[in-house]
Amino acid sequence: MARRARASRNRETNDAGIPASPHVRRQVPFFDILVDDQVEKLEAQVDWVLQDVGVAFRDDPEAVELWRAEGATVDGDIVRAPADWIRSLCAKAPSEFTQLARNPTRSVTIGGTNQVFAPIYGAPFVRDLEGGRRYGDMAAFEDLVRLTYLHPNLHHGGFVTCEPCDLPVSKRHLDMLMAHMTLSDKPHLGAITEMSRAQDSVDMAEIVFGAETMAENCVIMANVNTNSPLLVDRVVTESARVYATRGQGLIVVPFILSGAMGPVSTAASVAQAMAEAMMVCAYVQLLRPGAPFVLGNFLSSMSLKTGAPTFGMPEPVVSNYAIGQLARRAGLPLRCGGSLTASKIEDAQSSYESADSMHSTMLAGANFVLHAAGWLEGGLCTGFEKLIMDADRLGSYQKVLSQGLDVSDEAMARDAYGEVSAGGHFLGCGHTMRNYQTAFYEPKLSDSENVENWEERGSLDMRKRAHGRWTQMLKEYEAPPIEPATLEELQAFVAKRKEELPDAWY
Numbered sequence: 001m002a003r004r005a006r007a008s009r010n011r012e013t014n015d016a017g018i019p020a021s022p023h024v025r026r027q028v029p030f031f032d033i034l035v036d037d038q039v040e041k042l043e044a045q046v047d048w049v050l051q052d053v054g055v056a057f058r059d060d061p062e063a064v065e066l067w068r069a070e071g072a073t074v075d076g077d078i079v080r081a082p083a084d085w086i087r088s089l090c091a092k093a094p095s096e097f098t099q100l101a102r103n104p105t106r107s108v109t110i111g112g113t114n115q116v117f118a119p120i121y122g123a124p125f126v127r128d129l130e131g132g133r134r135y136g137d138m139a140a141f142e143d144l145v146r147l148t149y150l151h152p153n154l155h156h157g158g159f160v161t162c163e164p165c166d167l168p169v170s171k172r173h174l175d176m177l178m179a180h181m182t183l184s185d186k187p188h189l190g191a192i193t194e195m196s197r198a199q200d201s202v203d204m205a206e207i208v209f210g211a212e213t214m215a216e217n218c219v220i221m222a223n224v225n226t227n228s229p230l231l232v233d234r235v236v237t238e239s240a241r242v243y244a245t246r247g248q249g250l251i252v253v254p255f256i257l258s259g260a261m262g263p264v265s266t267a268a269s270v271a272q273a274m275a276e277a278m279m280v281c282a283y284v285q286l287l288r289p290g291a292p293f294v295l296g297n298f299l300s301s302m303s304l305k306t307g308a309p310t311f312g313m314p315e316p317v318v319s320n321y322a323i324g325q326l327a328r329r330a331g332l333p334l335r336c337g338g339s340l341t342a343s344k345i346e347d348a349q350s351s352y353e354s355a356d357s358m359h360s361t362m363l364a365g366a367n368f369v370l371h372a373a374g375w376l377e378g379g380l381c382t383g384f385e386k387l388i389m390d391a392d393r394l395g396s397y398q399k400v401l402s403q404g405l406d407v408s409d410e411a412m413a414r415d416a417y418g419e420v421s422a423g424g425h426f427l428g429c430g431h432t433m434r435n436y437q438t439a440f441y442e443p444k445l446s447d448s449e450n451v452e453n454w455e456e457r458g459s460l461d462m463r464k465r466a467h468g469r470w471t472q473m474l475k476e477y478e479a480p481p482i483e484p485a486t487l488e489e490l491q492a493f494v495a496k497r498k499e500e501l502p503d504a505w506y
Contacts, residue, residue, distance in 0.1 A: 022101070023108040023155045024115040024397075028404040030328070031363035033321035042271050042326060047083035049230070049275035054080035056231045063237040063283065070286055079279070087330065089282035093293040095331045099156075099249060100219045102208055103185035103480060108155050110249075110294060110367050111333035115401060117394050118156035119148050120374035120382050121189075121223065124163045127345070127376060128384035129467045136162030136382065138172075142179050144374070146477045147387060147470055149184035151373075153394040157188035158370060159223070162382040170504035173197045174494045177204050181490060185480040189251075190243070192222045192235060198242040200497060205248075207489050214246065218292045221249035223335075223370060225298075226276040228254045228261035236280060244284045244291040251335050251368065252280040253296025257309055260302060266315045270322050273297050274330075281332065294368050296335040297323040309378050311340035312353030317360040324364035336361045338372035339390040340379075346386050346463050350376065354390060362397045385466035388473075392445045392466075399441045410435070445469065 034042070049055075056077045057063045068074045072081040096111030108116045126140045127133045144161035148154045157180050164172050173191035180188040181204065190201025205220040213219065222243045224236045236252065243250050254273040256262040262269035277295045284291050299319040300309040320336050327334040340357040343350035354375070361369055373390035376383045416431035426432050432439075445465050447454055454460075460468070 026113040045271035060234040117372040118158040125381040138164040159189035168503040249292035251294040312356035320364040336366035
């Protein structure tokens with residue numbers, strides 16, 4: 001009886017036991033780690049990079065010419081500009097915007113005090129307990145889209161949850177978009193690796209939402225990386241021209257390994273990341289003032305012995321806090337990484353690295369969190385069990401962010417003290433009975449039973465419990481409905497584009 005009630009309740013609440021929401025509506029303060037003189041010194045460094053060092057816009061004469069025409073100082077492909085002008089251009093980007101989902105109840109608001117969790121992006125490999133480590137394929141990709149759709153603690157589909165390496169590079173984006181648009185009705189990202197693929201993404205989004213809706217709303221976004229240090233390549237600028245000129249969102253993330261793509265200094269790397277992202281934001285606003293933009297940060301320390309990135313370390317944790325403050329001062333939504341780890345499997349290392357990384361991302365106020373679940377091997381591998389384990393933990397973060405400490409009259413429970421005498425217990429009192437279903441977060445994967453019950457159920461560790469959950473989720477999956485005419489038009493578009501494109505594997 002109790003289990004039946006819980007299953008019914010979960011249709012109205014998420015895994016944190018709070019009213020279901022398409023994203024996190026933050027109720028707790030941001031964690032600001034910097035004092036005023038530190039902020040001023042960092043912003044002065046950002047301004048110095050913009051004005052005196054400059055950022056290269058390479059292999060895209062059209063982008064360089066736009067900067068020249070607008071009055072920037074251009075030396076070859078190096079663009080320098082007054083910092084106050086760059087900041088005034090960045091101020092044209094909305095501090096908060098909504099990305100529509102195919103299902104309107106799943107639309108997400110990005111910026112302000114809102115936080116959106118999305119899964120890992122870009123891994124060529126996948127891993128699970130039964131299949132082991134292997135190259136990603138379309139079957140794995142579709143299952144990951146289904147799991148992301150099903151999990152209430154993931155608000156956004158991302159895009160490349162794994163690379164479907166069994167499909168030609170030139171065509172796989174079409175199948176990936178089709179999967180996101182039909183197997184899920186959550187919002188998602190589009191392709192960026194080549195200008196025509198970005199255009200396909202925008203064109204398919206127009207089929208789903210209609211030209212009129214798309215003209216007035218953000219319905220798809222793209223995630224791109226600068227080529228740190230201080231280089232913006234044509235993948236970024238061409239993606240900006242496709243997405244931003246149509247009023248669609250662009251997430252720009254400098255990927256900096258301190259000591260390699262940035263100085264071996266967290267402060268200098270944070271300032272460099274701000275400068276690179278702000279230059280692209282300014283470029284986007286030159287293309288279309290008011291186009292949605294998300295400033296990203298992916299800063300990692302590295303092993304100076306091997307060159308390998310390290311995650312969950314104190315330096316990138318501090319960078320999340322610092323860039324959160326700087327992004328809010330610039331009035332821009334922020335994207336940070338999430339449950340990051342260098343571990344190869346879901347072990348103790350993956351747990352503490354992912355927890356430290358995600359916790360700082362949460363407190364720093366990242367509005368869009370890519371890699372919130374599923375990340376293994378420094379991002380080379382998507383773990384099916386890891387996806388479910390991380391997403392399970394996101395429910396805990398969501399409750400902290402959405403509720404903080406409830407000090408309402410009901411939370412103070414004064415009537416309970418009238419029922420319970422000194423030395424008694426509160427288990428059966430009226431206050432407990434009114435609130436027991438939502439009082440505490442109950443993670444679905446943690447086992448808090450006694451050891452005898454645990455052994456009776458097979459002595460399953462967390463990885464095995466996660467495996468059981470995701471396989472059961474897929475058995476119960478039902479695709480969200482889609483208008484037959486929309487589906488037919490999408491299928492016709494994909495078929496036509498595949499006929500036009502030759503197979504290419506690189």
